[in-house]
Amino acid sequence: MASTTPPQAASASRWQQFYQLTKPRVVHLIVFCAVIGMALAIPGWPAAREWGVILAATAGIWLVAGAAAAFNCLIEQQIDSKMKRTSWRATAKGELSRAQTLSFSALLCGVGMALLYVWVNPLTMWLTFATFVGYAIIYTVILKPMTPQNIVIGGASGAMPPVLGWAALRGEVGPEALMMCLIIFLWTPPHFWALALYRTEDYARAGLPMLPVTHGSDFTRLQVFLYTWILLAATLLPFLTGMSGRVYLISALILGLGFCAYAWQLWRDYSDQLARKTFRFSILHLSLLFAALLLDHYLLPWTQ
Ligand code: HEM
C-alpha cells in the first residue's frame, strides 16, 4: 500500500527507497491500533516493567509489519509497475533488486520476531508471524489475484494488530481483543473499496479482480453502504459489553454515522472525488475510533 501522495522517488536516497517499501503511513496506523490493544489490556497506567514490554512489542510489531509490506512489494513488482498509484515504487522501477528487497524484508522480520520472542512472549511472536504469512503470502500471493473477496478474507490479517497488542501484555487472546479485531475486519472492505472505485482502471490494467472491476461500480457502492452499517453495529459492542463507556459510545456513533453518510452519498450520486473523500474519511474514522477507545479507557471510572 502506497502513500496517497507518492514521495519524490526520483530523488529518494537508498534509505528512503527501503523505508518506502515498508508502506510507512499504513503501518503507522497498524502500530497505533496494536498500541491501543496493549493499553486496553492493562487496567490503569502501565507499571515500569510493562513499559519495557510495550516498547519491545511496538518495535517488534512495527518491524514485522514493515517486513510484510516490503515482501508484498517484492511479489507485486510487475503489478505495481502497471498501476499509476504504485509505479513510483523502487521495486516497480527496478531500482531495488529482488535480492535486496528479500534481504531487507527478511532482516526486518527476523529482528522483529527476535524482539518479540525475547522481550515480549512466544505467543505474540507466533501470532505476529501468522499475521505476516496472512498478508504477505495468503492475501498477496493467493487471494489477491484470485477472487474479488480477496480483501474481505485477507482483511483478517490487517485486523490482527489489537490482538497482537493484547497478547503482548496479557499472554493470551481475550474477547475484548477479538472485538477490536472484528471492528477493523469490518472496516476494511469499505476502506478499500472506496479506493478501488476511483482506481478501477488501474486495477483492470493490472488484471486484478477487485470488486469494481468484476462486479461494477453500482454493486461495489451498495456493498460499501451495507458494510458501513454492519460496522456501525459492531462498533457498539465495546459499550454494550461494558468494555468502554459513554465517551467511546458517542464517538463511535458520530464517526459511524459519518461513514454511513459518506457511503449513502457515494451510492446515490457517484464521483471519483467523493470516493476519494470516503476513503480518506475511512482512515480518520478508524484513527479516531481507536483514539476514543484509549481516551475512554482512562476516563472510564468517571464516565460510566
Ligand atoms: C487487506 C486489507 C487492506 C487493504 C487491501 C488496504 C488497501 C489500501 C490501499 C490500496 C491504500 C493505498 C492508497 C493510495 O496510495 O492511494 C491504503 C491506504 C491506507 N490504508 Fe489500507 N488497506 C487494508 C488494511 C488497512 C489496515 C488494517 C489499516 C490500518 C489499521 C490501513 C490503513 C491505511 C492507511 C492509514 C492508508 C493511507 C496511507 C497514506 O495516506 O499514504 N489499511 N489501503
Ligand SMILES: CC(C)=CCC/C(C)=C/CC/C(C)=C/COP(=O)(O)OP(=O)(O)O
Ligand atoms: C505483522 C503485521 C502486523 C502485519 C500487518 C500486515 C499489513 C501490512 C496489513 C495491512 C494491509 C495492507 C498493507 C494492505 C495493502 O493492500 P495491497 O497490498 O493490496 O496494496 P498495494 O496495492 O498498495 O500494494
